[in-house]
Amino acid sequence: MRLFIRSNILHRPIHPITPAEGEMLHDLIVKHGLKKGLEFGTGEGVSSVWFGRAMQKTGGMLTTIEADRRLCKQAEELFKKEGLAKVIEVWRGNAFDFPALDKGPFDFIFLDAEKEDYAPLFRMSLPRLAPGGLFSAHNTANLKSHLKEFLSLIQSNPGLSTQFYGSKAGVSLTFKNT
Numbered sequence: 001m002r003l004f005i006r007s008n009i010l011h012r013p014i015h016p017i018t019p020a021e022g023e024m025l026h027d028l029i030v031k032h033g034l035k036k037g038l039e040f041g042t043g044e045g046v047s048s049v050w051f052g053r054a055m056q057k058t059g060g061m062l063t064t065i066e067a068d069r070r071l072c073k074q075a076e077e078l079f080k081k082e083g084l085a086k087v088i089e090v091w092r093g094n095a096f097d098f099p100a101l102d103k104g105p106f107d108f109i110f111l112d113a114e115k116e117d118y119a120p121l122f123r124m125s126l127p128r129l130a131p132g133g134l135f136s137a138h139n140t141a142n143l144k145s146h147l148k149e150f151l152s153l154i155q156s157n158p159g160l161s162t163q164f165y166g167s168k169a170g171v172s173l174t175f176k177n178t
């Protein structure tokens with residue numbers, strides 16, 4: 001609940017994924033035929049549009065979670081404008097309270113929320129990641145000093161294979177072994 005309040009009160013600048021990061025994730029979703037997506041941290045909806053476009057091709061659906069009501073509205077308008085309203089569903093609230101997590105398994109999960117919450121959100125959602133599914137997180141290079149526990153979790157688990165996309169912010173790409 002603490003985070004929910006914090007995200008609503010402070011309208012901090014949003015740092016969306018870059019076009020190169022978006023294109024790389026879009027291509028991975030299409031290549032692996034990933035269909036059921038979940039995103040923690042919608043922001044203005046830039047990343048969701050990349051995932052939604054990919055899932056339009058795989059026949060999938062994305063649920064994206066955002067705590068800030070103003071950003072939810074803004075993102076929903078963008079999805080309509082992009083013709084993605086049927087592919088992307090926005091859930092407004094605190095990611096820790098997302099009621100449909102057990103409706104997984106998800107085969108694509110993207111994490112771009114508060115950095116100190118990466119480890120707990122990863123722990124919470126890993127059991128809901130399908131075998132062969134991709135768990136990806138943003139800012140694994142530029143904010144890596146805040147992500148020590150998360151980075152250790154994704155690299156030390158023998159059931160996972162992790163690589164990093166070398167953009168300035170950095171994107172982790174963790175596949176759950178089949």
Ligand SMILES: C[S@@+](CC[C@H](N)C(=O)[O-])C[C@H]1O[C@@H](n2cnc3c(N)ncnc32)[C@H](O)[C@@H]1O
Nearest residue numbers: 007016017041043046047067094095112113114
């Ligand atoms: C960096 S922005 C997301 C940018 C977006 N992924 C993109 O690339 O276009 C992070 C967002 O996460 C939201 N957020 C942070 N913690 C959250 C939580 N626990 N539950 C829901 N949303 C949260 C913030 O309100 C903020 O809009």
